[in-house]
Amino acid sequence: MLYCAPTGGFPQDRRVQLPAFEYLRPQSLAQALDWLAMYGTRAAVLAGGTDLLLAMRQRLVVPEVVIGIGDLPELRGxxxxxxxxxxxxxxxxxxTLAGHPLLRVGQPALAAALQSVGSRHVRNVATLGGNLNLPTRCWYTNQSETWRQARVPCLKTGGDICFVIPGARECFALNGADGAVALLALDARLELASAGGRREVSIAGFYRNDGLAPTTLAAGELVTAVRVPAAAGRSTFIKIAPRTGLDYGLGTIAAVVAGDDDGITAARLVLGSIASWPVRLHEAERIVVAGGLTPATIEAAAQAARADLGELTNL
Ligand SMILES: Cc1cc2nc3c(=O)[nH]c(=O)nc-3n(C[C@H](O)[C@H](O)[C@H](O)COP(=O)(O)OP(=O)(O)OC[C@H]3O[C@@H](n4cnc5c(N)ncnc54)[C@H](O)[C@@H]3O)c2cc1C
Known part of the structure; x- marks a missing residue:
C-alpha cells in the first residue's frame, strides 16, 4: 500500500527530508572556487536551489557539502x-533577467525563454547559471528514492541500461533548460572559472548529446557569466507545454532570422526538450536562407528537421 505523508511530513521520514549536509557560504568567488577545488565531488553548488534541493530530497544527489553561490557579487550584473x-x-x-529592459527590448527570444521557466515563484529564485546547468531529466530517474528502490537501476543510478528507450545502452534523459535553447540560437558564450583559472566557451561547445554527461563543465568549475552578442536579426522563442507556467516543455524552438523583404541572409534555428542537448537545425537553416520563407521552403525545412532528428520518442 502506498504511504502518504501529511503536509510537512513526519520528522524522520527520508522521503520528505533533505539528507544531512554542511552548508558553506563563500564571501567571494575566489573562496567559492577554492572550496570547490578542496571538496571536489563531495560538494554541490547551490544557486537558487529550485532543482538541486529537489534532487537532494530524491537522493539523486547526496553531497556532504553545499556551497551557496547565489549572493556572490561577482556573479551579478x-x-x-x-x-x-x-x-x-x-x-x-x-x-530579473526576463523583466530587464535590455533583454525585453534587445533580446526578446531570451526574455521569453526565461519568462517561460516554471512559475513566478520558481523564477524569483532560479538563476541563469542554474538553468544552464540543469541536469538532464527523464520519467524513470526523476522519481522518489522509494520509487527507484523498487526498480532496477538505470544508467544514471548505477545500472547499465536505459528504460526510457527500452534496451538502450546510452542515457536518453532530456535537456529541458529553456534558457539554453534561446542562447544557442543567439550564439552566446559562457565565462567559466575554477581555482585553476578562467576560460570562455561557446554555448554550442558547452553542451553534449549525452544524458549522463550533458555539459563540458569541468570538476571545480562554475559558470560565472553569459555573453550574448547583439541578435543578428529578429528572434523568437516558442514553448509547447502541458500547463503554461509550471511544466517543462514538451518541445521548444528558438529562431534568429536576419534579412528583409528581398530575402533571408542568415538563420539559426534550435529545438529544445527533445534530446540530451539543444539541437541546432543546420539543414533547415540552409533551406530557408537559400529559398526564403515560402510555404514550400518552410515545408522542406520541416522535412529536413524531421530527417535530422530521426524517430522521436517524446519522453
Ligand atoms: C516546478 C518547477 C518547474 C520548472 N520548470 C522549468 C521549465 O519550464 N524550464 C526550465 O528550463 N527549468 C525548469 N525548472 C528547473 C529549474 O527551476 C530552473 O532550470 C532553474 O533555472 C534552475 O536554477 P537554480 O538557480 O534554482 O539552480 P540550482 O537548483 O541551484 O542548481 C541547478 C544545477 O545547476 C548547478 N549550478 C547552479 N549554478 C551554477 C553555476 N553558476 N555554475 C555551475 N553550476 C551551477 C547546481 O550545482 C545544480 O546542479 C523547473 C523547476 C521546478 C521546481
Missing amino acids: VAFDGEGVLHLGAAETLT
Whole structure:
C-alpha cells in the first residue's frame, strides 16, 4: 500500500527530508572556487536551489557539502561591455533577467525563454547559471528514492541500461533548460572559472548529446557569466507545454532570422526538450536562407528537421 505523508511530513521520514549536509557560504568567488577545488565531488553548488534541493530530497544527489553561490557579487550584473555584448551574471534570477529592459527590448527570444521557466515563484529564485546547468531529466530517474528502490537501476543510478528507450545502452534523459535553447540560437558564450583559472566557451561547445554527461563543465568549475552578442536579426522563442507556467516543455524552438523583404541572409534555428542537448537545425537553416520563407521552403525545412532528428520518442 502506498504511504502518504501529511503536509510537512513526519520528522524522520527520508522521503520528505533533505539528507544531512554542511552548508558553506563563500564571501567571494575566489573562496567559492577554492572550496570547490578542496571538496571536489563531495560538494554541490547551490544557486537558487529550485532543482538541486529537489534532487537532494530524491537522493539523486547526496553531497556532504553545499556551497551557496547565489549572493556572490561577482556573479551579478546585467550590462553591455565595451564591444556591445550583453554581459549577464550567472547568479541573476530569471525574474530579473526576463523583466530587464535590455533583454525585453534587445533580446526578446531570451526574455521569453526565461519568462517561460516554471512559475513566478520558481523564477524569483532560479538563476541563469542554474538553468544552464540543469541536469538532464527523464520519467524513470526523476522519481522518489522509494520509487527507484523498487526498480532496477538505470544508467544514471548505477545500472547499465536505459528504460526510457527500452534496451538502450546510452542515457536518453532530456535537456529541458529553456534558457539554453534561446542562447544557442543567439550564439552566446559562457565565462567559466575554477581555482585553476578562467576560460570562455561557446554555448554550442558547452553542451553534449549525452544524458549522463550533458555539459563540458569541468570538476571545480562554475559558470560565472553569459555573453550574448547583439541578435543578428529578429528572434523568437516558442514553448509547447502541458500547463503554461509550471511544466517543462514538451518541445521548444528558438529562431534568429536576419534579412528583409528581398530575402533571408542568415538563420539559426534550435529545438529544445527533445534530446540530451539543444539541437541546432543546420539543414533547415540552409533551406530557408537559400529559398526564403515560402510555404514550400518552410515545408522542406520541416522535412529536413524531421530527417535530422530521426524517430522521436517524446519522453
Ligand atoms: C516546478 C518547477 C518547474 C520548472 N520548470 C522549468 C521549465 O519550464 N524550464 C526550465 O528550463 N527549468 C525548469 N525548472 C528547473 C529549474 O527551476 C530552473 O532550470 C532553474 O533555472 C534552475 O536554477 P537554480 O538557480 O534554482 O539552480 P540550482 O537548483 O541551484 O542548481 C541547478 C544545477 O545547476 C548547478 N549550478 C547552479 N549554478 C551554477 C553555476 N553558476 N555554475 C555551475 N553550476 C551551477 C547546481 O550545482 C545544480 O546542479 C523547473 C523547476 C521546478 C521546481
